[in-house]
Amino acid sequence: MAAVAEKSTKERLLSVLDDLEVLSRELIEMLALSRSQKLPQPGEDTQILELLVQRDREFQELMEVAQQQGKVHQEMQLLEKEVEKRDSDIQQLQKQLKEAEHILATAVYQAKEKLKSIDKARKGSISSEEIIKYAHRISASNAVCAPLNWVPGDPRRPYPTDLEMRSGMLGHMANLPTNGVNGHLPGDALAAGRLPDILAPHYPWQSSDISVGMLPPHHGNDFGLEPPGHNKENEDDVEAMSTDSSSSSSDSD
């Protein structure tokens, strides 16, 4: 009985159909035989007929069950489509969450870097007054603008010379020779014959204890340091430089 219950509806239907075929054949053969031999029917055909009717009823019941299963099957197909759609939605959502995680991780990393920079800036804070003083000083040494009466050969210039570059931090980092044997000296400096003056300069930013982007620690004391070529004759020029730097700093604001 348990084995029958475990059979699928299709198997049961096919089995009942086989039974119907066999029973109907037997019944017809039996009737044909009894008519040809004119023998009285002993009632066996009645049993077969009853079995046939029973199987036929069972077949119809199973067909109804099969139809119900067909409806359930349709419902299941709809549900399977629904499940596939939900799976697709979940995968899409997962993808979006991954993207959001990546964006957030990047943002958090950048924010941490900014916090580090802020912390570093707070530790090495410099007053604006000192920055303005420093700006005045580098403008007074013709580091940002040439004097008004500048002519070729005049060592005062707004940019560092080759030797100055070699003796600076960048030159040391690149291990460039500072003796000028392999380097190229500025032609105007050579022509002017002022090499010793050029070799001698001492700018605050060339100090060995200057770090990139920071002022020298003793900048307050040597504020009055005069750059090379700076003398009383070009005092007016220095004043002009100071005015330039002031105006440029105010422009930048």
Place this chain on the structure above:
Amino acid sequence: MAQSKLEKDSENCSMLPLVHDIIKCMDKDSQDVHQELVKLKAKIHEAREQVTNMPGINSTPLEQQQQLAMLQGQVRTKNQLLQKYKSLCMFDAPKAS
């Protein structure tokens, strides 16, 4: 349309009328008995074909109900999951203390 056809087939799936016709022909010694026999054979063959092609009857009704319940459960779970993700307020600004 297919469903109504199936219902009609189900109503007409009984073999007894054909068997009855065969017995009547035999009683009358009619020559139509062979035709009726062929009809019965064709009917059984057609029924077998129909059963073979019917969808969703490869399992018992009980197993099918279990599969249906499982699918319904899956849909319900996935709906709840999606609803949960949609209702998450991960980016709410914290309240100022």
